[in-house]
Amino acid sequence: MKTQALKQALDNGQYDVILAGARRDEEKSRAKERIFSFRNSSHGWDPKNQRPELWNIFNTDINPGESIRVFPLSNWTEVDIWHYIYEENIELVPLYFAKVRPVVERDGQLIMVDDDRFPFRKGETVKHLKVRFRTLGCWPLTAAVESDADTIEKVIEETLAAKGSEREGRLIDSDSIGSMEKKKREGYF
Amino acid sequence: MSAISEFNPSEYFKKVNAAGTLRFITCGSVDDGKSTVIGRLLLDSKNVFEDQLSAIQMESTRYGTQGETPDLALLVDGLQAEREQGITIDVAYRYFSTDKRRYIVADTPGHKQYTRNMATGASTADLAVILIDARKGILEQTSRHSRIVSMMGVKHVVLAVNKMDLVEYSENIFLEITTNYLASIEEMGFSSVEAIPVSGLKGDNIFVESENMAWYEGPTLIEHLDTVDIHSDESALPFRMQVQWVNRLDADFRGFCGVVDKGTLVKGEEVVISPSSIQTKVKTIFLGDKEVDEVSAGSAAQLVFDEEIDISRGDVVSSLANRPILSDQFCAKLLWTDDKPMQPGRQYKLKLGYKEVKASITEIKYLEDVSSGSQLATKNFQLNDIGMVNISVSEKINIEPYSNSRQIGSFILVDLVSNQTVAAGMVEHVLRRSTNIHWQRIAIGRGFRSLQKSQTSKCVWLTGLSGAGKSTIANIVDQKLSSIGKHVYILDGDNVRHGLNRDLGFTETDRVENVRRVSEVAKLFVDAGLIVIVSFISPFRSERKLARSLFDDGDFIEVFVDTSIDECEKRDIKGLYAKARQGDLLNFTGIDSPYEPPVAPEVHVKTEFLSAEECADTIVETLM
Numbered sequence: 001m002k003t004q005a006l007k008q009a010l011d012n013g014q015y016d017v018i019l020a021g022a023r024r025d026e027e028k029s030r031a032k033e034r035i036f037s038f039r040n041s042s043h044g045w046d047p048k049n050q051r052p053e054l055w056n057i058f059n060t061d062i063n064p065g066e067s068i069r070v071f072p073l074s075n076w077t078e079v080d081i082w083h084y085i086y087e088e089n090i091e092l093v094p095l096y097f098a099k100v101r102p103v104v105e106r107d108g109q110l111i112m113v114d115d116d117r118f119p120f121r122k123g124e125t126v127k128h129l130k131v132r133f134r135t136l137g138c139w140p141l142t143a144a145v146e147s148d149a150d151t152i153e154k155v156i157e158e159t160l161a162a163k164g165s166e167r168e169g170r171l172i173d174s175d176s177i178g179s180m181e182k183k184k185r186e187g188y189f
Numbered sequence: 190m191s192a193i194s195e196f197n198p199s200e201y202f203k204k205v206n207a208a209g210t211l212r213f214i215t216c217g218s219v220d221d222g223k224s225t226v227i228g229r230l231l232l233d234s235k236n237v238f239e240d241q242l243s244a245i246q247m248e249s250t251r252y253g254t255q256g257e258t259p260d261l262a263l264l265v266d267g268l269q270a271e272r273e274q275g276i277t278i279d280v281a282y283r284y285f286s287t288d289k290r291r292y293i294v295a296d297t298p299g300h301k302q303y304t305r306n307m308a309t310g311a312s313t314a315d316l317a318v319i320l321i322d323a324r325k326g327i328l329e330q331t332s333r334h335s336r337i338v339s340m341m342g343v344k345h346v347v348l349a350v351n352k353m354d355l356v357e358y359s360e361n362i363f364l365e366i367t368t369n370y371l372a373s374i375e376e377m378g379f380s381s382v383e384a385i386p387v388s389g390l391k392g393d394n395i396f397v398e399s400e401n402m403a404w405y406e407g408p409t410l411i412e413h414l415d416t417v418d419i420h421s422d423e424s425a426l427p428f429r430m431q432v433q434w435v436n437r438l439d440a441d442f443r444g445f446c447g448v449v450d451k452g453t454l455v456k457g458e459e460v461v462i463s464p465s466s467i468q469t470k471v472k473t474i475f476l477g478d479k480e481v482d483e484v485s486a487g488s489a490a491q492l493v494f495d496e497e498i499d500i501s502r503g504d505v506v507s508s509l510a511n512r513p514i515l516s517d518q519f520c521a522k523l524l525w526t527d528d529k530p531m532q533p534g535r536q537y538k539l540k541l542g543y544k545e546v547k548a549s550i551t552e553i554k555y556l557e558d559v560s561s562g563s564q565l566a567t568k569n570f571q572l573n574d575i576g577m578v579n580i581s582v583s584e585k586i587n588i589e590p591y592s593n594s595r596q597i598g599s600f601i602l603v604d605l606v607s608n609q610t611v612a613a614g615m616v617e618h619v620l621r622r623s624t625n626i627h628w629q630r631i632a633i634g635r636g637f638r639s640l641q642k643s644q645t646s647k648c649v650w651l652t653g654l655s656g657a658g659k660s661t662i663a664n665i666v667d668q669k670l671s672s673i674g675k676h677v678y679i680l681d682g683d684n685v686r687h688g689l690n691r692d693l694g695f696t697e698t699d700r701v702e703n704v705r706r707v708s709e710v711a712k713l714f715v716d717a718g719l720i721v722i723v724s725f726i727s728p729f730r731s732e733r734k735l736a737r738s739l740f741d742d743g744d745f746i747e748v749f750v751d752t753s754i755d756e757c758e759k760r761d762i763k764g765l766y767a768k769a770r771q772g773d774l775l776n777f778t779g780i781d782s783p784y785e786p787p788v789a790p791e792v793h794v795k796t797e798f799l800s801a802e803e804c805a806d807t808i809v810e811t812l813m
Contacts, residue, residue, distance in 0.1 A: 024281075024282045024284070025283075025284045031281040031282055031283065032279045032280065032281050047279065048279075050279065051609065051610045052305050052306070052308075052309045052526045052610055052613065053309060054308065054309050054312040054313075054599070054601060054613045055312045055313060055595060055596075055599045056313075056596075057540050057541075057542070057599065057600065057601050059540065059601060059603050059608070059609075059610045061538070061603055061608035062608065063607070063608050074282075075282065075284075075293060077284045077286075077291075079286075083198070083202055086198050086202075087202075152198075153196060153197070153198055154196070156196070156198045156201075157196040157198075160201075
């Protein structure tokens with residue numbers, strides 16, 4: 001769904017460059033993506049045919065129909081992001097901080113029940129747990145984690161000590177092996 | 190989770206930042222256990238998360254090479270093709286940290302066909318970990334990897350002798366490999382080399398001191414990485430910054446933005462701008478939107494000067510004592526990164542720092558055998574070839590030898606048609622001869638010479654397949670123009686090959702040179718006030734683009750003499766197609782050598798629909 005909507009918007013705007021915040025430390029196929037990542041006319045990514053990116057010299061010349069996804073934060077880590085937010089006092093949506101919220105436990109993941117559209121499965125009941133989101137994607141495909149971190153200091157400490165990866169809660173990554181790479185080839189961020 | 194309150198992020202970040210991020214590259218091939226060593230570093234530094242570990246446990250049963258144990262290599266081999274084939278294809282960047290330092294690891298493939306990937310990883314690395322399989326010792330690839338990282342400016346090396354568990358942790362084997370390695374890299378100019386015996390699979394001497402090698406007294410891999418001093422003090426050098434962007438906030442404000450390459454700049458200091466050589470004083474320095482008194486190497490700064498001066502992207506701001514060299518000819522080491530081979534003489538776009546100019550390779554000095562270091566003769570470079578060349582650029586630019594500056598000593602070449610990055614280069618030294626040949630000014634100019642002949646001189650460039658009708662049409666245009674008193678001359682492909690270009694054949698390289706020479710001659714003729722008709726197959730877009738770039742706008746008229754290959758072959762006036770088909774004539778355009786039709790020619794004549802006379806009329810009309 002996300003891929004299709006994105007592709008439609010890009011086709012409408014005929015953009016040459018799209019900036020995004022993806023980072024190489026998020027996922028294995030993202031680790032192999034260039035900072036200037038070229039897409040063909042159908043927005044597909046060809047991991048085997050990427051331009052070499054040496055030093056900090058970027059070849060930004062595009063061919064007709066091509067576009068570039070640019071990831072300026074490629075080399076940042078999850079901790080770097082929190083460091084920057086901390087230093088610069090950046091305001092955040094509350095979902096990044098822990099609070100008691102209604103959730104349902106599904107396949108080992110905590111899915112938040114935030115309004116009456118939530119499709120319950122048989123036998124599922126609402127629990128009230130203190131949770132936060134490490135990553136925010138589309139609902140209901142992003143899961144929350146149990147946490148006590150309700151301040152930025154605590155979030156940083158928790159991130160440094162985390163035992164699970166940031167994208168653990170992104171159900172979209174684990175459909176199958178090489179799942180993210182497949183989606184990226186099709187045009188996903 | 191209750192004891193959280195004591196944690197102070199500021200102190201933590203201060204400590205980790207003080208040591209600086211270490212960027213390193215790992216070199217070795219699949220058999221050396223390179224990915225396993227990195228996987229071990231990530232795992233033991235607790236930078237692998239539980240969900241990632243369980244994912245590789247699942248994948249290990251499918252792709253793994255370690256039976257029941259999780260295959261750590263799967264942590265780093267990110268692409269599906271890599272996991273299926275069990276090799277690393279592309280550069281992957283990995284991030285981990287200890288309580289001493291943060292790390293960025295470039296994991297690159299070791300096979301010869303991936304040289305460009307290794308060079309990419311090395312281009313931003315401070316240190317290289319060279320892996321050797323203890324069972325095999327030093328291989329041809331070991332010297333190749335060492336030579337590539339040395340060429341890319343990496344100064345520090347760790348020789349990780351891996352798989353010690355498979356040679357019974359033998360001290361003798363380790364010492365023999367170390368001695369041989371040190372002898373093999375004597376010429377490469379590394380400033381530190383540390384040899385460490387390890388086992389990626391078992392974890393010996395990676396993060397934890399090995400219990401199996403009591404004879405080894407040196408540091409573990411991570412101890413060495415945590416403490417190695419890689420940062421020479423860049424902020425103590427004279428100031429230099431290349432302008433990346435000119436910030437015109439409003440009519441009164443001009444800020445010049447860039448990352449400080451070297452040195453420290455203090456408010457009020459005098460600086461010089463290159464290439465204009467204007468000297469000025471620094472009025473204000475900004476870091477983000479905050480005003481500061483000084484900036485040092487590594488900071489992204491914005492400078493405002495005392496007076497209004499013209500500075501563009503790519504110009505260099507430096508302290509008076511440290512101006513860069515200004516030159517348009519230099520010698521450089523080149524790594525070819527494109528599937529299509531180099532064409533000496535062809536025009537490419539050169540990007541050096543934030544500066545873009547046109548460039549061509551004027552001479553190949555040698556091709557380097559990267560394994561042995563010996564120099565070989567060659568006519569062009571293929572993918573992954575490395576060697577020394579002379580390069581000439583369209584205007585004087587700020588450069589430095591790569592050994593002095595990674596920022597303005599490195600460049601890439603971009604193909605003008607495909608837009609691919611075709612080469613990466615490092616400036617070796619500047620060629621002084623460019624400063625000794627000055628352009629002789631001639632008193633009488635082109636304008637007067639044209640006026641004298643009552644015409645505007647132009648270059649009419651006919652391109653098309655052999656037998657398309659170029660010469661016939663050129664002849665009619667010549668006659669028509671001459672009959673109304675114009676001064677015309679034809680440069681015909683076949684005729685020029687009898688004299689000026691008699692030394693050239695029909696390979697792609699020779700065709701490029703053929704067209705380059707004729708373009709230059711045509712330019713001289715236009716300067717002499719003549720209408721010159723060039724009738725040349727000129728099959729490649731790049732060369733026609735080069736020819737066009739020599740002339741002012743409107744003076745170059747590209748005519749596409751469009752005849753289908755079938756029709757040309759049917760006509761076959763010179764009998765050449767028949768010969769080419771029989772294989773008696775090699776590199777024949779349209780048969781076994783490509784023709785790239787013009788995209789937007791000024792005139793497009795289709796000879797299968799118009800007579801030669803009508804085609805000529807169309808051209809004459811465009812000229813008048």
